[in-house]
Amino acid sequence: MGNKKARTAISPTREEDYSGWYQSVVREADMAEMSHVRGCMVIKPWGYGIWENMQRELDRRIKATGHENAYFPLFIPLSYIEKEAAHVEGFAKEMAVVTHHRLVSKDGELKPAGELESPLVVRPTSETIIGASFANWIQSYKDLPVLINQWANVVRWEMRPRVFLRTTEFLWQEGHTVHATHEEAVEETEKMFKVYQDFVEEFLAIPVIPGEKSESERFPGAIQTFTIEAMMQDGKALQSGTSHYLGQNFAKASKIQFAAESGELEYAYTTSWGVSTRLIGALIMSHSDDDGLRVPPRIAPWHIAIVPILRNDEEVNAKIEAYCKEITAELNKSYFAGNQPIMAKYDDRQYKPVNKKWGWIKKGIPIVLEIGPRDVENGSVSVLARDKNAREYENMPRDEFVTGASAILERIQKSYYDAAVARLNEHTHTDIHDYKSLLKLFSKKGMTGFVNAKWCESIECEDKVTSKKLTIRCLPIEQSGTEGHCVVCGAEAKMDAIFAMAY
RNA sequence: CGGGGUGUGGCGCAGCUCGGUAGCGCACCUGCUUUGGGAGCAGGGGGUCGCUGGUUCAAAUCCAGUCACCCCGACCA
Numbered sequence: 226m227g228n229k230k231a232r233t234a235i236s237p238t239r240e241e242d243y244s245g246w247y248q249s250v251v252r253e254a255d256m257a258e259m260s261h262v263r264g265c266m267v268i269k270p271w272g273y274g275i276w277e278n279m280q281r282e283l284d285r286r287i288k289a290t291g292h293e294n295a296y297f298p299l300f301i302p303l304s305y306i307e308k309e310a311a312h313v314e315g316f317a318k319e320m321a322v323v324t325h326h327r328l329v330s331k332d333g334e335l336k337p338a339g340e341l342e343s344p345l346v347v348r349p350t351s352e353t354i355i356g357a358s359f360a361n362w363i364q365s366y367k368d369l370p371v372l373i374n375q376w377a378n379v380v381r382w383e384m385r386p387r388v389f390l391r392t393t394e395f396l397w398q399e400g401h402t403v404h405a406t407h408e409e410a411v412e413e414t415e416k417m418f419k420v421y422q423d424f425v426e427e428f429l430a431i432p433v434i435p436g437e438k439s440e441s442e443r444f445p446g447a448i449q450t451f452t453i454e455a456m457m458q459d460g461k462a463l464q465s466g467t468s469h470y471l472g473q474n475f476a477k478a479s480k481i482q483f484a485a486e487s488g489e490l491e492y493a494y495t496t497s498w499g500v501s502t503r504l505i506g507a508l509i510m511s512h513s514d515d516d517g518l519r520v521p522p523r524i525a526p527w528h529i530a531i532v533p534i535l536r537n538d539e540e541v542n543a544k545i546e547a548y549c550k551e552i553t554a555e556l557n558k559s560y561f562a563g564n565q566p567i568m569a570k571y572d573d574r575q576y577k578p579v580n581k582k583w584g585w586i587k588k589g590i591p592i593v594l595e596i597g598p599r600d601v602e603n604g605s606v607s608v609l610a611r612d613k614n615a616r617e618y619e620n621m622p623r624d625e626f627v628t629g630a631s632a633i634l635e636r637i638q639k640s641y642y643d644a645a646v647a648r649l650n651e652h653t654h655t656d657i658h659d660y661k662s663l664l665k666l667f668s669k670k671g672m673t674g675f676v677n678a679k680w681c682e683s684i685e686c687e688d689k690v691t692s693k694k695l696t697i698r699c700l701p702i703e704q705s706g707t708e709g710h711c712v713v714c715g716a717e718a719k720m721d722a723i724f725a726m727a728y
Numbered sequence: 729c730g731g732g733g734u735g736u737g738g739c740g741c742a743g744c745u746c747g748g749u750a751g752c753g754c755a756c757c758u759g760c761u762u763u764g765g766g767a768g769c770a771g772g773g774g775g776u777c778g779c780u781g782g783u784u785c786a787a788a789u790c791c792a793g794u795c796a797c798c799c800c801g802a803c804c805a
């Protein structure tokens with residue numbers, strides 16, 4: 226056969242077709258597939274396992290900050306949605322509406338019947354329906370704050386679905402809180418915003434730029450929207466989590482009032498915040514390579530796959546199997562990153578070893594162990610770490626691996642994060658000061674990246690940029706505080722803004 | 729929602745212009761050989777060609793409609 230070409234497990238490669246690569250990664254890792262329902266996906270066990278791990282850790286952090294879980298209806302009366310003007314306008318175009326409650330058989334076909342007197346919408350978010358409950362729950366300042374979180378599915382009738390990034394139905398968590406004062410609600414908004422940032426950086430190994438959204442990018446009905454923006458491998462930005470200060474807008478719409486100490490009836494201050502299965506998309510586009518997904522150990526459903534290399538010799542095979550099971554059991558008693566249990570899986574499926582190995586690589590499991598007769602002889606293991614070349618085995622004594630596994634997992638976690646930080650830093654341009662240079666930078670094909678530049682805060686300049694497919698992602702929390710000129714119009718400006726193309 | 733493209737076994741594709749009843753690579757199953765870094769040979773299973781209707785003796789192929797996916801745009805807390 227002669228020279229083997231460098232073969233990648235995923236085709237097309239990122240270089241050849243980024244979007245095709247993304248879809249191929251999702252398919253080859255067996256994470257999800259588009260269903261036959263427009264824009265809706267089936268999340269398969271490997272993808273859902275990642276989501277469950279996200280849920281577990283986020284849920285812990287949400288509860289650690291004093292919130293409790295509850296559940297509210299999927300259906301929202303149209304009249305509720307109508308109550309907040311900006312909210313209606315923001316969501317009207319992507320609402321699924323339920324108009325009937327029955328089917329009847331007619332000419333051999335099922336037809337909707339029993340038209341509802343007032344239609345229901347499928348929640349695109351739950352501010353209004355939760356607000357209606359809150360209005361009942363709250364009488365006095367002594368009832369505050371109310372700190373509620375909900376894990377749910379929501380529906381937004383998107384025009385251009387993309388698996389995990391923008392689907393018609395998706396899973397998320399939405400926090401909704403009520404406070405007596407403006408200050409306390411702002412504090413809450415910022416607190417949860419920080420929870421998201423820490424979670425995404427520590428567990429998903431994705432560095433983010435925290436910032437505030439411009440007025441036009443705000444959540445419909447919010448006073449302030451905070452966002453964490455991550456940079457994908459193609460340089461585009463992905464909004465990965467948002468936290469909103471809603472002021473009294475929704476309290477007024479839903480009549481969330483309380484008797485203050487003074488005896489006055491006052492409107493409360495509310496917040497909401499959420500992250501969704503979109504984070505899985507962020508994970509894929511942050512860390513994966515041309516051999517498939519790479520899952521940071523802290524979020525991986527399994528950390529170590531143990532693949533036996535069996536021979537046509539039952540006696541030898543029995544030894545290999547026993548050896549593998551011992552190692553699996555030892556690993557499963559171990560921890561990494563402090564107290565996170567190591568999840569090791571003995572892969573005794575009947576597939577060929579080499580196919581099992583590549584299957585795991587494409588799924589992005591952090592470590593694949595291959596164990597054959599020679600390893601049993603020598604008391605060793607062959608280690609494939611996903612942060613290294615998929616063809617480089619490292620042979621090491623069994624005990625060294627078992628005791629060192631946690632360190633390897635931690636190294637992998639760190640290496641993914643470091644690589645993502647390096648990319649973010651390298652491709653965040655701070656030397657763009659005029660409109661011409663800005664457009665020139667983003668007219669390039671391929672890696673575009675972020676521009677951190679001055680903005681005069683005028684909607685005109687923002688619109689001008691938006692018409693060029695660029696967006697102002699956020700006004701970073703970390704401001705230089707220096708004076709300068711708006712990168713668009715050249716006027717005096719103090720505010721730093723992140724400009725980028727976005728998903 | 730506008731423009732473009734595509735739907736053929738699990739995946740990737742050919743066949744369609746010029747209608748004659750489906751093929752290739754990978755994967756899968758069996759056997760033999762091989763045996764720790766995507767093995768070889770031989771045999772085999774699996775698709776009513778997205779769906780509906782029309783034209784025709786005959787439709788994957790032509791026509792109409794419809795659904796879905798992909799790309800570009802608009803839209804997107």
